[in-house]
Amino acid sequence: xxxxxxxxxxxxxxxxxxxxxxxxxxxxxxxxxxxxxxxxxxxxxxxxxxxxxxxxxxxxxxxxxxxxxxxxxxxxxxxxxxxxxxxxxxxxxxxxxxxxxxxxxxxxxxxxxxxxxxxxxxxxxxxxxxxxxxxxxxxxxxxxxxxxxxxxxxxxxxxxxxx
Numbered sequence: 001x002x003x004x005x006x007x008x009x010x011x012x013x014x015x016x017x018x019x020x021x022x023x024x025x026x027x028x029x030x031x032x033x034x035x036x037x038x039x040x041x042x043x044x045x046x047x048x049x050x051x052x053x054x055x056x057x058x059x060x061x062x063x064x065x066x067x068x069x070x071x072x073x074x075x076x077x078x079x080x081x082x083x084x085x086x087x088x089x090x091x092x093x094x095x096x097x098x099x100x101x102x103x104x105x106x107x108x109x110x111x112x113x114x115x116x117x118x119x120x121x122x123x124x125x126x127x128x129x130x131x132x133x134x135x136x137x138x139x140x141x142x143x144x145x146x147x148x149x150x151x152x153x154x155x156x157x158x159x160x161x162x163x
Contacts, residue, residue: 035162038077039103042162046073046121046133046141053140064135066119070105073121079161085119092159100125100158106132106146108154116156120144130158 046069055063059072067085074081081088089107100106100122108118120134123143130146146152 038079038162039101041077042073042103042121043123043133045076046070047123047143049141050133050143051141052135054135054137058135064141066135069133069135069141070119070121074161081161086116088119089116089157089159092161093163095158095160097130097155097158100130101160103160103162105159105161106130107156107159108151109156110150110154118154122158 058064059068104122107116110118120132124131
């Protein structure tokens with residue numbers, strides 16, 4: 001009986017882990033043109049919130065935290081993401097800095113955190129600079145750059161959600 005309980009517990013653990021980390025978000029059947037439209041809509045939705053204040057746990061224009069902004073933005077295109085940034089970092093495909101595109105997610109470990117604790121949506125990519133919309137604790141929803149030392153020093157990875 002004890003063995004069955006342990007096996008059942010392990011099975012539940014593996015099933016629940018799999019469901020959060022392997023979300024295939026946008027169907028491969030979508031054409032590149034349709035996906036460009038999705039990316040355009042995501043960027044418009046996120047940047048429409050510029051000026052909204054920071055609010056821990058926030059997911060509305062009255063206040064967003066960083067992952068709440070990303071979560072709500074993707075939900076507007078019927079793309080389901082996990083809520084916390086460290087879980088969002090497990091979705092999609094990790095992309096090299098030089099291969100980043102508009103619509104990708106960019107992740108950071110800020111304030112000497114040992115795990116990912118900040119996320120933004122890439123709005124612009126130049127040769128060695130990425131601009132991204134995010135909700136900062138001090139300024140609310142803004143666009144920042146990887147050229148800023150704070151983000152340069154805390155950059156972790158970029159994930160592609162929409163192929």
